[in-house]
Amino acid sequence: xxxxxxxxxxxxxxxxxxxxxxxxxxxxxxxxxxxxxxxxxxxxxxxxxxxxxxxxxxxxxxxxxxxxxxxxxxxxxxxxxxxxxxxxxxxxxxxxxxxxxxxxxxxxxxxxxxxxxxxxxxxxxxxxxxxxxxxxxxxxxxxxxxxxxxxxxxxxxxxxxxxxxxxxxxxxxxxxxxxxxxxxxxxxxxxxxxxxxxxxxxxxxxxxxxxxxxxxxxxxxxxxxxxxxxxxxxxxxxxxxxxxxxxxxxxxxxxxxxxxxxxxxxxxxxxxxxxxxxxxxxxxxxxxxxxxxxxxxxxxxxxxxxxxxxxxxxxxxxxxxxxxxxxxxxxxxxxxxxxxxxxxxxxxxxxxxxxxxxxxxxxxxxxxxxxxxxxxxxxxxxxxxxxxxxxxxxxxxxxxxxxxxxxxxxxxxxxxxxxxxxxxxxxxxxxxxxxxxxxxxxxxxxxxxxxxxxxxxxxxxxxxxxxxxxxxxxxxxxxxxxxxxxxxxxxxxxxxxxxxxxxxxxxxxxxxxxxxxxxxxxxxxxxxxxxxxxxxxxxxxxxxxxxxxxxxxxxxxxxxxxxxxxxxxxxxxxxxxxxxxxxxxxxxxxxxxxxxxxxxxxxxxxxxxxxxx
Numbered sequence: 001x002x003x004x005x006x007x008x009x010x011x012x013x014x015x016x017x018x019x020x021x022x023x024x025x026x027x028x029x030x031x032x033x034x035x036x037x038x039x040x041x042x043x044x045x046x047x048x049x050x051x052x053x054x055x056x057x058x059x060x061x062x063x064x065x066x067x068x069x070x071x072x073x074x075x076x077x078x079x080x081x082x083x084x085x086x087x088x089x090x091x092x093x094x095x096x097x098x099x100x101x102x103x104x105x106x107x108x109x110x111x112x113x114x115x116x117x118x119x120x121x122x123x124x125x126x127x128x129x130x131x132x133x134x135x136x137x138x139x140x141x142x143x144x145x146x147x148x149x150x151x152x153x154x155x156x157x158x159x160x161x162x163x164x165x166x167x168x169x170x171x172x173x174x175x176x177x178x179x180x181x182x183x184x185x186x187x188x189x190x191x192x193x194x195x196x197x198x199x200x201x202x203x204x205x206x207x208x209x210x211x212x213x214x215x216x217x218x219x220x221x222x223x224x225x226x227x228x229x230x231x232x233x234x235x236x237x238x239x240x241x242x243x244x245x246x247x248x249x250x251x252x253x254x255x256x257x258x259x260x261x262x263x264x265x266x267x268x269x270x271x272x273x274x275x276x277x278x279x280x281x282x283x284x285x286x287x288x289x290x291x292x293x294x295x296x297x298x299x300x301x302x303x304x305x306x307x308x309x310x311x312x313x314x315x316x317x318x319x320x321x322x323x324x325x326x327x328x329x330x331x332x333x334x335x336x337x338x339x340x341x342x343x344x345x346x347x348x349x350x351x352x353x354x355x356x357x358x359x360x361x362x363x364x365x366x367x368x369x370x371x372x373x374x375x376x377x378x379x380x381x382x383x384x385x386x387x388x389x390x391x392x393x394x395x396x397x398x399x400x401x402x403x404x405x406x407x408x409x410x411x412x413x414x415x416x417x418x419x420x421x422x423x424x425x426x427x428x429x430x431x432x433x434x435x436x437x438x439x440x441x442x443x444x445x446x447x448x449x450x451x452x453x454x455x456x457x458x459x460x461x462x463x464x465x466x467x468x469x470x471x472x473x474x475x476x477x478x479x480x481x482x483x484x485x486x487x488x489x490x491x492x493x494x495x496x497x498x499x500x501x502x503x504x505x506x507x508x509x510x511x512x513x514x515x516x517x518x519x520x521x522x523x524x525x526x527x528x529x530x531x532x533x534x535x536x537x538x539x540x541x542x543x544x545x546x547x548x549x550x551x552x553x554x555x556x557x558x559x560x561x562x563x564x565x566x567x568x569x570x571x572x573x574x575x576x577x578x579x580x581x582x583x584x585x586x587x588x589x590x591x592x593x594x595x596x597x598x599x600x601x602x603x604x605x606x607x608x609x610x611x612x613x
Contacts, residue, residue, distance in 0.1 A: 023073060035104060035171075079116070091240065111289075121191070415508055
């Protein structure tokens, strides 16, 4: 968001008495970011795999004269604080005081998604359930009774297909009604635990309400956490609400009495959390069975059959390599023709510029510096980098939208376990293929500080999308430059693929070394969700990959190419001791390369010199 947009938003906020805040929650990969983008007009990157949103993203939208602030919190399966993204989500829902919380659920996996919905019903009454991916459910012949679901949960339920912006109109109406009414109600669905557990919760809840005058719903949730005894959550509650739960005599006494009464019924504190979770899961399953009808109960059989091949120990890795080889080969071969066309167009323009400079009697040194130096370098960069980027990024994004990238992480998980690292590191490495900065930021999804640090340190060993055009260019010019025909493209593809495989191998090797030396430890376990295969949105893929990636990276390349062209021209034309600077440069590297026995550095330096001349 630029300064002008921030200023206009502040002006709008000051003009209005109310700016409503919406929290956007949900499991990973249910379409939260797509809804966020369509409502706000912002362009947060979305993809068909988990872990895309790793921090709160904030945007604004207007509806019927009111301003709404929407916060896209990280995707999470629960708010019981097992990982950092769960903590971020829990803290905002519990303590961010949003006017409404939208929980986005996947229509094709409603039972599993309802677990989070039921957990959030224990915290807030201002809840909206948004059932997304209705188009996917229709394809799989799944019918969901949204009205019955709303009656059971006693909250508004809206069905949408987030990729179709028009379907969000009903959601906007519901958001407005919930935010403007702000009616606190006790009718919302409440989970009923075992009778003795409910009695224990009530014992602690009464003391908390008496001491701190907290609302009954929040006090009930805090009481569950007190009985659970997880210090990490209790410390966060104390920090956010400025209350004392630990080392509080009255609360400790009530907790001790409650746990003793539970022990008499055979419910020990170690089992307390399991009882809570199992009740939530059971309720979610029962609600799911009531509102969902499956015409074909084996609707996921196609995905399972494909996964048996793509994620098998025998074929998984070879298929992954073939896919990547195919992408790079198409990129290299396909980029040749537009590159030649751009060279031709820019060459014709260069001739016209030289004629124009001669016509206006521009000094020769100035015209050569600007045209043969700056302009020629700039056009070469565009001709060489633009075509491969315009081909590679859409192809890579299609793989992402199909849902294949999580399968790559699944295939590589075993290798990271052997390196004593978290399998989630593979997910961050896949994010690094898109952008190393995003990969490093995404490392926060790794729970263990030790494994997170290893993932951060090794993420830059895999090439990001900004380096692929450079790798392709180097492979085409220096490695396959002496080979003609289709063999050149094959050699270039193998060379680029070799660099990627080397990067993955080095990531594993360095991770293993770090795990056995300064960052010792055992690998942790995690659950990796494989999303369903989905038809890519080709138009959005094209727009997103061209504007978000290609033009962005090309712009940075141009910013470097402009001064670089000037410097190269000056090196090739300014003399020192009767010799050009470029000769001194080549001579310097000749002595270094020969001392190490690497003559190709010297030959490539002279290749650069001859090109400049």
